[in-house]
Amino acid sequence: MSKKTEPIPGTSDFFPEETIQWQYLEGKAHSVFSRYSIGEIRTPVFERTDVFLRSIGDQTDIVQKEMYTFKDRGDRSLTLRPEGTAGVLRAIANKGLSQGDEQRVYYIGPMFRGERPSAGRKRQFHQIGVEYVGKVSPEIDAECIILLLDYLESIGLTDTKLLINTRGISGDRERISGTMSDYYKPHIDTMCEDCRRRYDTNIWRILDCKNEGCKTITQNAPSMIDLISETSRIYFDSVCEILKYTGIQYQIDPQLVRGLDYYVHTVFEVVSNNIGAQDAIAGGGRYEILNPGQKHPLIGVGFAMGVERLLLAKNANKSDLGKGICVDIYIVSLGRPALQKNFDLASSLRKQGFRVLMDLENRGMKAQMRTANKVNAKITLIRGQSELDDGIILLKNMNDSSQIKVQFDEITAALKPFFNRS
């Protein structure tokens, strides 16, 4: 509401109620991906600008109008990463990868795109992504997709749709572009402004134009499946077959081409209903990326998921996730001497693994009890001057209000029945 404290448009602050959900998603990523023997990579959030220009493609929308690019003090052009793949591939190229060797990694972190924010789209957003780099086979593509669905299932997201398509091997691309160009040439004057631009810059993207007029023209366009070469078709069929064999539901979407230049062969997307217009919660495909100064492109397959969108989709499904921070024990102290002694008690309980909160303001009993109730403590321990004198402590069960006196040095045993943990 106020002005100066708001974060920059398109960025957000995340408080514990939310970050607990993020930690859940990240924890699942660590455990699921490790079962596929995939380790985490962490690369810088900014790179030399040409890292993105070359790989994503300098005619793509991302590069043309969405990148946060700036000059550093050495007058180098740097860019906040708009996606994860380019930086990961740069890192792998830099480290070196023997021919025929493979490197599998996943990454988690913020990405930056200067778009107008709306539901499911921020300027700083967060992705969890996976890359299988160095090898090519339909089986690898298939495992990558299986992994993606495995992860989504592990976080309880099953109400989704998998769309796949192929863009053909890189050798096909020029021929496909040519055929498409021939097809659209007589129609191009009647199509929308964006498509006229795409015709020259990135003809593939005409395919998923939402404009009604353009859609009808596209409907009769030669289908990708018919345009690709025999090799590409066999490759794509193999991917589909494995998915079918594994019992994975998918839908071939001939319109799916995706907006980054580096994709070849298999491309896929997972969409969810009920989260607004930005319905893609994950997307990816096979790619070839030539890094600056390298002779040969690196090949790989991978995907990225939008963390904010995963959360949107999850919460739309009303599946419960994360219960917030809980308190096991609240310590009520009466009087400064007791308060001081209770510091010891608190740290000893915390060392035993209890989640402990205590009053630090020397307030009245009523106020402390109110707080104990508010934070939903299971047990309240009460110790004031008289308990100090008697060497005891009061243990109150907040559920049924029952209260017992416990010898102070037997407190651990007394707590045991209330916390059935191994």
Add this chain to the structure above:
RNA sequence: GUGAUUGUAGCUCAGUUGGUUAGAGCGCCUGGUUGUGGCCCAGGAGGCCGCGGGUUCGAAUCCCGUCAUUCACCCCA
């Protein structure tokens, strides 16, 4: 970038055809006899009515600008 939407208390929102000290619910704090939570009751704190200009005797209310929110387009995760 284009279009629309909204901006009043910590939160969710009322605020009548412009008219006196700007309201409610929730939340917060303090009480309701000695050191015991939730329910109830009483009291209290807390607002440059997004910001800046204009019209008017008078503006939260009307006009202009600006910033921000939310949503859609474009595109993508």
